[in-house]
Amino acid sequence: MVNYQPAALDRTFAALADPTRRALLARLDEEPGASVSELARPFPVSLPAIMKHLDVLSDAGLIVRTKTGRTVSCRLNPAPMEQAMNWLAHYERYWTEQLDRLAAFLEQDQWPAPPASSSSASSRPRRKKSTKRGPSRSR
Incomplete structure (x- = not known):
């Protein structure tokens, strides 16, 4: 491994x-070096909420903030994303x-067709057994 x-x-x-964090990363991909207020503008949440999302992204190393x-x-930092992509790959x-391997196994013609039974074509379905009748209810 x-x-x-x-x-x-x-x-x-x-x-x-x-x-929301994925959307922030997408915005940074479109607008590298965007300010925090520019990033927060299209979102229906408060600026402090966006700051918390940016803190999580920064702690993960996905963004770098400069003042x-x-x-x-x-701005985006590609290193952590590259590690994730390598793990996924x-x-x-x-x-x-x-x-x-499963597809190759299933494509092998090793499964013979079951022989047709001569009695199955002429047989009739069995009749269901009747249940013992109890006292009937009158309505």
């Missing part, structure tokens, strides 16, 4: 689990290989 730093990978996947005067800008190869 490939050796990864589990804590860093856990932080990356935890940060990516939230749709120039009173303006804090953010490892398991993608594993599962692709397993599914290819």
